[in-house]
Amino acid sequence: DQQVKQNSPSLSVQEGRISILNCDYTNSMFDYFLWYKKYPAEGPTFLISISSIKDKNEDGRFTVFLNKSAKHLSLHIVPSQPGDSAVYFCAATPGAGSYQLTFGKGTKLSVIP
């Protein structure tokens, strides 16, 4: 049973437009959420995170929104750039002494020039 779900395996967006990547979770114990970016044959690199006490966190072109009641979070990239093309993983952790990350399956983003 997948506790972190990314239901869109792929997404194509025109350069300059907004990319919205979605993530749903089922475990109500999760209280810290992270987004990672991954290129082929490389490990994931951290992008942005959000704690459950917040509903929004922004870092440059990247904004993560969290809707706790819906157990849903989303990553917005605006404006999208060709270099953003990668696989994006949503991850969650219960925190509170647990260091284990649970990942979604990832969404492959293609930004078309």
Next chain:
Amino acid sequence: GAVVSQHPSRVICKSGTSVKIECRSLDFQATTMFWYRQFPKQSLMLMATSNEGSKATYEQGVEKDKFLINHASLTLSTLTVTSAHPEDSSFYICSVLTGYGYTFGSGTRLTVV
């Protein structure tokens, strides 16, 4: 953040042989390291938590006798896939948790023929 070096990046081995993967934390003394496995188009799945100087903690369904983990120093953890089979072919990634968050190695692509 920490720099994590993983070696080799790619390995092909014959069925029945053993393969060792190294994960080094270059600038951070890591008492805990994590080993993940990713099958194609799947999420990164935590295999085990490696603890310096003590036994690793394995996730449910991961055979500890098949995936041997040694964390003998604060900068090195090794994962040995013993008696490898083609179904062990996967992308293996290690991770270090620091005060700045999780840093991942670049991964090892294992192919068992």
